[in-house]
Amino acid sequence: MERLFVVSILFTACCAVPQDLSGKMFTFPVESNVTRARLLPSGNNFTSATVCLRFFTDLTRSYSLFSTASTIQNNDFLIFKPASKGSFHVLTRGQSSNFYDLPDERNTWNSICSTWDSNSGLVQVSLNGNPSTRKIGFKGNLDGELSIVLGQEQDSVDGGFDAKQSFVGMITDVHMWDYVLSDSEIQQFAKDLNFTPGNVINWRALDFTIVGDVVIEDSPNSCQ
Ligand SMILES: *[C@@H]1O[C@H](CO)[C@@H](O)[C@H](O)[C@H]1NC(C)=O
Ligand SMILES: *[C@@H]1O[C@H](CO)[C@@H](O)[C@H](O)[C@H]1NC(C)=O
Numbered sequence: 001m002e003r004l005f006v007v008s009i010l011f012t013a014c015c016a017v018p019q020d021l022s023g024k025m026f027t028f029p030v031e032s033n034v035t036r037a038r039l040l041p042s043g044n045n046f047t048s049a050t051v052c053l054r055f056f057t058d059l060t061r062s063y064s065l066f067s068t069a070s071t072i073q074n075n076d077f078l079i080f081k082p083a084s085k086g087s088f089h090v091l092t093r094g095q096s097s098n099f100y101d102l103p104d105e106r107n108t109w110n111s112i113c114s115t116w117d118s119n120s121g122l123v124q125v126s127l128n129g130n131p132s133t134r135k136i137g138f139k140g141n142l143d144g145e146l147s148i149v150l151g152q153e154q155d156s157v158d159g160g161f162d163a164k165q166s167f168v169g170m171i172t173d174v175h176m177w178d179y180v181l182s183d184s185e186i187q188q189f190a191k192d193l194n195f196t197p198g199n200v201i202n203w204r205a206l207d208f209t210i211v212g213d214v215v216i217e218d219s220p221n222s223c224q
Contacts, residue, residue: 057169
């Protein structure tokens, strides 16, 4: 417990300078409505986006993987995992695109990428390199200041958390781009090969703060 505490304080106090978290992961060891990592995006007012990350959990309930809120919408870009296996919901400015039967597994590393394009409104998820159907989402700009949170699902800007939607497990390699990644770039990410780091959120130069018991640890080389 003492170690958790010290690590949390250290990273809460320090974080004006972006950090290279290559080879590291965030461990969320407790279910709570407090514990979270806040990521500072570079830029705002997006016409398209891609978010990719890797996660490891044994949760059987629903949880949030990536929560973005603004004063305009609580679910500006939310990757939400419902309880049923293989289901993922991506919300873009409140509009839910629902995907089923994707090959996620518990107690192992999964990679997920979600793309969104405001012209077509199309949203797609790729789970461990397997693309979903494309479905309709929000058509328009994601403008307004984005509050990005890992570990909790925001029902207001950095608030309104529900422990029963919190993430418990490990997350690494979080990237966000202000464009739609090509299929081959998504494959590269899924295989943990060379890919262009995010220009909005970059795990290798991450601007973040931590609240509560998030532990930063070496990530095992288990992403295939
Ligand atoms: C966002 O960008 C669009 C142009 O792409 C512009 O019309 C709009 O006013 C911008 N929104 C804000 C809040 O700056
Ligand atoms: C966390 O839960 C407690 C007890 O239910 C509640 O009082 C508090 O407002 C919640 N905090 C947040 C940040 O949602």
